[in-house]
Amino acid sequence: MPARLRCNAPYPLPAAMTAAAEDRTLLCPRASSAEAAWVDATQVIGAGSLGDVVRHFTGQSPLAAATPGEVTLDTSPRDLRDVKGQERAKRALEIAAAGRHHLIMIGTPGSGKSMLAARLPGILPPLTPTEALETSMIQSLCGLLDEGGISRTRPFREPHHTASMAAIVGGGKGAKPGEISLAHNGVLFMDEFPEFPRTVLETLRQPIETGEVMVARANAHVKYPCRFMLVAAANPCKCGYLTDPARACSRVPGCGEDYLGRISGPLMDRFDLRIEVPPVAFTDLDLPPSGDSSTAVAARVDAARQIQADRFKDTPDTRQNADVEGKLLEEIAAPDPGGKDLLLRAAERYGLSARAFHRILRVARTIADLAGEDAIRRPHVAEALSFRISAKVAG
Incomplete structure (x- = not known):
């Protein structure tokens, strides 16, 4: 197997992932090297010209390994x-x-x-x-x-x-x-x-x-x-x-x-x-601005997502509550007796599908996470139902 993989396509990051999977060094144009270098499992070498490649392989002027580009985090000005x-x-x-x-x-x-x-x-x-x-x-x-x-x-x-x-x-x-x-x-x-x-x-x-x-x-x-x-x-x-x-x-x-x-x-x-x-x-x-700012809401959202990250750390295919299904959903989203009774009566009255039933449970789990509570109680189920059942929206 050759030790190097050449990248002459405009997809440096996927090419670097392939090189890492095959345990190769990636040789690519210098303009693409900063992007490819984000895959730290492989060495990325960026060349500015064919002459650079020749001098590198003949030992006249070895090329240095590329470094990753900058990480940016845009903050939304909209509140x-x-x-x-x-x-x-x-x-x-x-x-x-x-x-x-x-x-x-x-x-x-x-x-x-x-x-x-x-x-x-x-x-x-x-x-x-x-x-x-x-x-x-x-x-x-x-x-x-x-x-x-x-x-x-x-x-x-x-x-x-x-x-x-x-x-x-x-x-x-x-x-x-x-x-x-x-x-x-x-x-x-x-x-x-x-x-x-x-x-x-x-x-x-x-x-x-x-x-x-x-x-x-x-x-x-x-x-x-x-x-x-x-x-x-x-x-x-x-x-x-x-x-x-x-x-x-x-x-x-x-x-x-x-x-x-x-x-x-x-x-x-x-x-x-x-x-x-x-x-x-x-x-x-x-009227003056009302309610919480985006910063305050973002803090609650981040805390709820951290709870989910800890909950699903052993299930890589599940990251957020919306992904949960099957037996795992039954384990983490079982409501208390009051909540279960409310959900069953609503399902019968409104003819909810099995999919709708499970989605309500997932939303109730998220509402409980936002409140920092382990158990899903009747108020959590009631709020989840209120966002699901509406005479004008349900359709």
Whole structure:
């Protein structure tokens, strides 16, 4: 087996991972060496020209090992306190961020859905070293790493609703990663959710469950990770004012049923948290900032995620509460008798699916983690149910 692996493709980080797996030294262009050097399990040598390579191998002027680029951590200037009112929506964002739960917000235009979603990066914890490397490998395939630097900021991707299937899921020339993979370990925000093509929305169902996607093309079959948190925003109907008593929709109730009906039941069932975002009164806009700052919320989210990191340290495929399933879910999310009774009665009354039942348990586990409690009690289950069952959102 040769001792060195040459990298002449624009994917230095994956090439370095391959070199490490095969116990080789990686020789690559100097411009790519800082990126490749992040894989500390192998030696990376960067050459500026073919002459440098010749002089290196002949011993005339050996090349030094490359050093990794800078680690950056962007801090979001957007604060949750900038959002007037919407305390319930802010609470939903906190729970979603703490457990990586999928969230859908439904409300009239201008109610603050996009504004709320834009503040998610400010309450998410930095990427762990393992997550940063995973995320950067995907970004490397798309040429998005800046001068070999790796960021510990979680991705926040917001594709437009006109984006193609290949742009969202992956594909095109070379079967490149799509938005769902670029959002790996971060957030995929899909505004105007029902406006996305039905085929695109339905394709999300399998990646949401498995955390990976297979991009199949005639000349390539590539599997990419896509463990993302899906945050969706939608108007209640085509005109947007179905739920606004001051500007009543003229096509009640058919307008809303037709519009939100573009989101299939199986896809809607995969949202752990469903909330209605009502319009904010003009008088409330003059009120001083209220609620906790993003810094305070981020501290609670980080503490809850640390609890989960300790809980799942022996199960590498499970990182957050949203990933738990099977026997492990039964062990860590068993509610007390009062909570179990409440959940069973709600499941019977509202006809909850098995998937919905388990997702409620996961959310209740996250709510208990945010409160720093080991046991899941009736109030935790009640709050989880309140974000799942809504006459206007449940669909």
